[in-house]
Amino acid sequence: MSDIPLLPEVQAFLARRHGQFIDGQASIDADSSTFDVVNPATTRVLAQVHQASSDELQQAVDSARRAFEGRWRDTSPARRGELLNRLADLMLQHREELAQIETLCSGKLIQISRGFEVDYAVQFLRYFAGWTTKIQGRTASLSLPSAGSEQYMGYTLREPIGVAAGIVPWNFSIMIAVWKFGAALSCGCTTVIKPSEFTPLTMLRVAELAIEAGIPAGVLNVVNGAGGVLGPALIEHPAVAKISFTGSVPTGTGVGVAALKAGLKHVTLELGGKNPAGFLPDYPVEKTVDGILEAGYMNQGQICASAERFYIHRSRIDAVQELLAKRLAAIPLGSPLDERSGFGPVANQAHYQKLMRFFQQARAEGGEVIYGAESADMDGYYVKPTAIRARSQHDLIMREETFGPVGSLLAYDEVDELADYMNDTPFGLSASLWTQELSTALRLIPRVEAGTVWVNMHNFLDPALPFGGAKQSGIGREFGEAYIENFTELKTVMIRY
Numbered sequence: 001m002s003d004i005p006l007l008p009e010v011q012a013f014l015a016r017r018h019g020q021f022i023d024g025q026a027s028i029d030a031d032s033s034t035f036d037v038v039n040p041a042t043t044r045v046l047a048q049v050h051q052a053s054s055d056e057l058q059q060a061v062d063s064a065r066r067a068f069e070g071r072w073r074d075t076s077p078a079r080r081g082e083l084l085n086r087l088a089d090l091m092l093q094h095r096e097e098l099a100q101i102e103t104l105c106s107g108k109l110i111q112i113s114r115g116f117e118v119d120y121a122v123q124f125l126r127y128f129a130g131w132t133t134k135i136q137g138r139t140a141s142l143s144l145p146s147a148g149s150e151q152y153m154g155y156t157l158r159e160p161i162g163v164a165a166g167i168v169p170w171n172f173s174i175m176i177a178v179w180k181f182g183a184a185l186s187c188g189c190t191t192v193i194k195p196s197e198f199t200p201l202t203m204l205r206v207a208e209l210a211i212e213a214g215i216p217a218g219v220l221n222v223v224n225g226a227g228g229v230l231g232p233a234l235i236e237h238p239a240v241a242k243i244s245f246t247g248s249v250p251t252g253t254g255v256g257v258a259a260l261k262a263g264l265k266h267v268t269l270e271l272g273g274k275n276p277a278g279f280l281p282d283y284p285v286e287k288t289v290d291g292i293l294e295a296g297y298m299n300q301g302q303i304c305a306s307a308e309r310f311y312i313h314r315s316r317i318d319a320v321q322e323l324l325a326k327r328l329a330a331i332p333l334g335s336p337l338d339e340r341s342g343f344g345p346v347a348n349q350a351h352y353q354k355l356m357r358f359f360q361q362a363r364a365e366g367g368e369v370i371y372g373a374e375s376a377d378m379d380g381y382y383v384k385p386t387a388i389r390a391r392s393q394h395d396l397i398m399r400e401e402t403f404g405p406v407g408s409l410l411a412y413d414e415v416d417e418l419a420d421y422m423n424d425t426p427f428g429l430s431a432s433l434w435t436q437e438l439s440t441a442l443r444l445i446p447r448v449e450a451g452t453v454w455v456n457m458h459n460f461l462d463p464a465l466p467f468g469g470a471k472q473s474g475i476g477r478e479f480g481e482a483y484i485e486n487f488t489e490l491k492t493v494m495i496r497y
């Protein structure tokens with residue numbers, strides 16, 4: 001097994017000093033403290049990044065506000081679309097460079113970095129570019145009384161909301177940022193993106209490409225630093241009108257409260273949860289195992305929509321368990337820069353330690369380890385893909401998001417019981433049903449409490465369809481037409497004539 005060679009431009013990029021990207025250029029406050037970016041596959045420090053100072057934060061928001069008022073809001077929709085498409089072209093031209101930087105920072109398999117962080121992100125960016133010319137209000141027929149000859153007309157306008165802050169997690173540092181800035185820019189908003197402190201580098205490079213594409217300075221700014229310090233400062237800044245957050249439920253809840261307290265700011269929260277996959281009694285064993293692998297283990301399970309709870313009919317669960325153990329054991333763990341690896345490290349040390357605590361807890365609760373539940377004997381933050389047979393729906397492993405490669409299996413007897421189990425959680429981001437009986441699926445879909453329900457598939461997103469959480473998994477929807485609501489204010493106009 002061997003790693004692909006790093007491109008010279010990746011090595012040159014890593015050797016630079018890193019900080020923020022403000023008003024069209026790199027910004028480094030030499031007096032501000034630095035934090036390390038660690039390669040989770042080796043635990044070695046890759047780069048150091050200067051934390052944004054409060055002056056820099058101010059400059060980033062000021063620059064976004066000036067760019068909004070002075071230029072971007074008034075740039076024609078067609079031109080905005082053209083520029084977003086040009087950025088998409090440049091991202092593809094720099095595909096390998098961006099993918100390598102992402103893999104080094106996050107431990108994501110290089111093929112996934114190429115396919116998702118670049119190709120798929122570009123597909124989203126082009127989707128948003130296509131919407132720029134289609135954002136519309138409506139006209140309405142009014143019923144106001146007319147005493148004489150006066151008449152009325154009424155219509156609505158969708159106006160860009162202003163400066164939008166995008167707070168991004170570490171699991172998809174480019175793609176999730178594109179969801180936020182692509183959507184914002186297409187609506188005429190400008191942005192300040194705060195990447196996760198674990199993956200702060202890729203967006204600095206994307207912001208440079210945005211300038212090369214011709215997107216005006218100040219439209220896309222990037223500030224880096226500890227979420228607990230920078231996040232609240234960004235949310236509270238009076239010129240920030242909107243916060244779009246993706247991340248964990250506790251942090252997201254805090255962000256929502258802070259956004260309301262900071263002046264009833266608009267907020268979109270895309271949070272995680274504890275997503276279920278329910279396999280109906282007719283579904284064959286081998287296909288069930290394929291489904292579990294698809295739903296739970298991609299990107300080491302570090303996908304907010306991934307399933308972590310798997311409900312299998314009692315008549316099949318033992319056979320599923322046996323085959324799943326074999327399939328998990330056969331996944332080749334290895335360096336994420338080696339194209340033959342099928343499974344890389346988890347993204348950072350804190351996450352690795354959190355998973356170790358989950359394994360301990362699951363054992364203490366009497367969960368049966370089907371496979372894994374331990375680290376792999378390798379230098380980086382590697383954990384084995386894990387499956388646990390839970391004792392009951394009340395086990396911690398069935399209730400709390402691990403955000404890792406950890407599937408918990410539980411047997412059910414009746415289909416009604418399955419629906420109850422699936423909904424027995426405060427969260428509701430996604431869910432999947434697996435059956436060859438379409439009528440069973442169609443009857444169950446309305447009963448499942450989740451923002452997205454897949455049938456015979458899991459973890460697929462399409463820019464044309466809204467995505468977001470029910471219950472405590474979030475507020476608002478991204479993608480589809482739904483995203484336009486997030487970044488525009490609806491203005492009603494009434495005219496008497």
Ligand code: TXE
Pocket residue numbers: 167168169170171194195196197225226227228229230231232246247248249251252254255270271272273303304350351354401402403
């Ligand atoms: O996530 P956070 P973290 C889960 C996963 C992981 C745990 C912690 O289980 O182990 O969360 O990861 C910024 N105000 N998920 O700490 O805290 C932070 O800097 C404003 C699930 O990375 O949610 C980062 O940019 N912002 C998940 C972003 O919020 C704040 C994806 C996400 O950080 C802030 C990631 C604050 N007070 C982790 N504190 C999912 N389900 O999608 C932090 N941030």
